[in-house]
Amino acid sequence: MNNSSKYPKLKLFFDKEIGSSRAVGDIIVKIGVTYPIYDTDLQGLNINSIKSFYLKLDQPTRNIVNSSEQLKEYKQVFRNLLDKINQNYPNAKTIHIFYSGQPSLAFTFGATISERMDCNTIVYNHTRNSEIKYSWGLKMIKNSSNKEEIYVNAGRISKHV
Numbered sequence: 712m713n714n715s716s717k718y719p720k721l722k723l724f725f726d727k728e729i730g731s732s733r734a735v736g737d738i739i740v741k742i743g744v745t746y747p748i749y750d751t752d753l754q755g756l757n758i759n760s761i762k763s764f765y766l767k768l769d770q771p772t773r774n775i776v777n778s779s780e781q782l783k784e785y786k787q788v789f790r791n792l793l794d795k796i797n798q799n800y801p802n803a804k805t806i807h808i809f810y811s812g813q814p815s816l817a818f819t820f821g822a823t824i825s826e827r828m829d830c831n832t833i834v835y836n837h838t839r840n841s842e843i844k845y846s847w848g849l850k851m852i853k854n855s856s857n858k859e860e861i862y863v864n865a866g867r868i869s870k871h872v
Contacts, residue, residue, distance in 0.1 A: 718778065721766055721788045732799050734802060736802075738764070739758060740792065740806055740808045741767070742765075744813065745772065745775065755842070774813065776815060782819050789823055797830075835848035
């Protein structure tokens with residue numbers, strides 16, 4: 712039995728070119744596993760994006776991730792996307808991740824982000840009843856940084872630790 716018959720594939724479904732690969736700016740990565748993420752959900756964030764990627768299932772569904780094999784495969788798809796970003800967009804400043812999925816998969820994806828290889832990364836939280844659906848996010852901490860940063864409505868609040 713092959714993997715595709717055990718669980719749905721996580722695919723790069725949407726790959727929107729906004730600027731050239733040498734442009735300086737930010738990368739948007741939408742990940743729709745439990746629910747789809749629409750472009751309208753990102754309105755009001757003022758992100759200077761040069762590229763947008765969308766990893767998703769053909770039919771996003773709650774509680775779809777149910778095996779370690781599936782976690783490993785999805786992790787590899789995500790890491791491959793980060794590698795593609797690093798290779799093809801060397802001037803990217805920040806990766807903005809908008810995630811709809813199970814906590815186990817979010818943790819697995821977070822463990823794949825490399826402080827050495829990947830640029831700054833902000834992971835946004837969905838707020839259903841908010842006008843701006845992804846109104847706040849957390850910056851993934853790099854070793855050289857000694858502060859936490861929380862982004863609220865495209866602004867920034869720094870919390871020193």
